[in-house]
Amino acid sequence: MRKRGLLRFLVLLIAVLGLAAVGCGGSDDDGGGDGGSAGGGGGAAEPLPSASCGPVSYEGDGEAEYLIASDFPLQGANRSLTTEMADAVNFVLKQRDYKVGDLNIGFQSCDDSTAQAGSWDSAKCTSNARAYAANEKMLGLVGTFNSGCAKLVIPILNRATNGPVAMVSPSNTNPGLTEAGPGADPGAPDIYYPNTTRNYARVVWNDQHQGAANALYAKELGLKKVYVLNDSETYGLGIANLFVRYAEKQDIQILGNQKWDKKASSYESIASRIKASGADGVFLGGIVCNNGGKLIKDLRAGLGPDVTILGPDGWTPISATIEGAGPAANTMYISQPGVPEDQLTGAGADFVTSFKEESGKDAVDPYTAYAAQATEVLLEAIERAGSADRAKISEELFNTDVKDGILGDFQIDENGDTTLGTVTFFQVKNGEPVFVKTITPELAFVES
Structure with a gap:
């Protein structure tokens, strides 16, 4: 009997403490709902793992639920x-x-x-x-x-x-x-x-529009023979293939679509192959992180100043391309979906x-x-x-x-795509990105 009385006392004590905790932790209108409720979240959210994520940023009332x-x-x-x-x-x-x-x-x-x-x-x-x-x-x-x-x-x-x-x-x-x-x-x-x-x-x-815009701009620049390089990743290969698709619709001859190895110590052989092809332009489908600076250096050294180099938004931030390639980045054109911040x-x-x-x-x-x-x-x-x-x-x-x-x-349409469609072009001049123009490809051209 004494054990049963003690058990009842402990149960009552736990219940009282539980009520006190709710009174301290919840808001006045908090019904203590679950994670799917519109009200409070039932306490602070468990942070995502610190191995990949920084600390929780929160400066609001109460705690981040x-x-x-x-x-x-x-x-x-x-x-x-x-x-x-x-x-x-x-x-x-x-x-x-x-x-x-x-x-x-x-x-x-x-x-x-x-x-x-x-x-x-x-x-x-x-x-x-x-x-x-x-x-x-x-x-x-x-x-x-x-x-x-x-x-x-x-x-x-x-x-x-x-x-x-x-x-x-x-x-x-x-x-x-x-x-x-x-x-x-x-x-x-x-x-x-x-x-x-x-x-x-x-x-x-998406890159259908960026690829189309780059092809239109290559045509505007007067390019007739373009050699394409890609880094073989999802983005790089995809934008390279799309550029090829739309460039050919502009009667631009594609002389090659070749992978560059991001682990290579030199791209001189690629530059020699492109020079021998007679290309007047090179399109780089890929990202600057994949040894892009070295690639541009070797291309410019092997091709000279008269071959035009173009790259999509994988070469942003443009400052990273400039830092990696140094003076070799000068005259390169880089596109980016959207408009510059000053516009x-x-x-x-x-x-x-x-x-x-x-x-x-x-x-x-x-x-x-x-x-x-x-x-x-x-x-x-x-x-x-x-x-x-x-x-x-x-x-x-x-x-x-x-x-x-x-x-x-x-x-946002039913596929999850935006209805925005402008692409901006920059050119590197004297170590700085300079706005050139914006292009909005016609949907009829993109979808053709």
């Missing part, structure tokens, strides 16, 4: 750009006081690269995605930066428990992530969505001004504005969902209709 994250390669040649992009994600959330509707949301910046690779790493992309999917307080992802990484992350988030998990990329341009056709892998895009429900969108035009208007101009003040920077990379816009798209989807229901948030991505956004007016 939910999370969003960015997933970019924070090591290697792209570091200055991707770090700035992650800062922009946090900046947008901070402007909302880390609150969307009734949800207190913190932010973590996650790294999908390794020091050894100096770029995105397939194992890191996969392990990061698994962590996002497993953490049910993780409401959405801004990323990835690279299309090859996205191919690994999307399906994992697509089949997440209580998902899929919403994902908005500021920079993935491989067409196959959202639609079939030129530039897409066999079976794409369905192979990336195993539960058949879409959870991925992007605020950047943004309305909310875009306001973002640039306020972000510069916050960061102390004199200039903002175009992709930084895209990271900020991708964040807004994700947060607006969370707000429209009215809860922390991950599946509902993913669904709401496709109801995006932005007016006077950072990038202007646009929608």
Whole structure:
């Protein structure tokens, strides 16, 4: 009997302490709901693993009950750009006081690269995605930066428990992530969505449009014979093949489409082959992280100053190309989807001004504005969902209709693509990127 009385006392004591804990930890209107409720999240969100992700950024009231994250390669040649992009994600959330509707949301910046690779790493992309999917307080992802990484992350988030998990990329341009056709892998895009429900969108035009714009500009420059090089990765091979497709429609002769080995110590033999072909231009389908600086140096040394070198947005930040190639980068043309930061208007101009003040920077990379816009798209989807229901948030991505956004007016279509379509061209002059022009390819040409 004494043991039974003691047991009753302990049960009563635990109940009283439990009520006290609720009174201290919950808000006045918090019904103690579960992870899918529109109210409090039932305590602080468990942070994503520190092996890949920085600490939780949160300066709102109470505690961060939910999370969003960015997933970019924070090591290697792209570091200055991707770090700035992650800062922009946090900046947008901070402007909302880390609150969307009734949800207190913190932010973590996650790294999908390794020091050894100096770029995105397939194992890191996969392990990061698994962590996002497993953490049910993780409401959405801004990323990835690279299309090859996205191919690994999307399906994992697509089949997440209580998902899929919403994902908005500021920079993935491989067409196959959202639609079939030129530039897409066999079976794409369905192979990336195993539960058949879409959870991925992007605020950047895909490479069908960038490839078309580069072909149009090559024609405008008077190029007649172009040699194409690619780094064999998802993005690089895809944009190279698309450039070939559209260049041939412009009656530009393609003299070759060859892989460059990112581990090579010299590209002199490639330069000799291109020179012997009689090419008046070279298109580089790939990313600067893949020994791009050395490639440009050897090409310029072997080809001389009269052969035009063009590259897509894989050669951004342009500062990384200039740093890697030195004076050999001069006269190179580099394209990037979107418009330069000094041509943004309305909310875009306001973002640039306020972000510069916050960061102390004199200039903002175009992709930084895209990271900020991708964040807004994700947060607006969370707000429209009215809860922390991950599946509902993913669904709401496709109801995006932005007016006077950072990038202007646009929608997200049923595939997850933006209706924006401008491509900007820069030329390196005296070690600095100089704006040249913007091109918006006609849809009839892109789809032909």
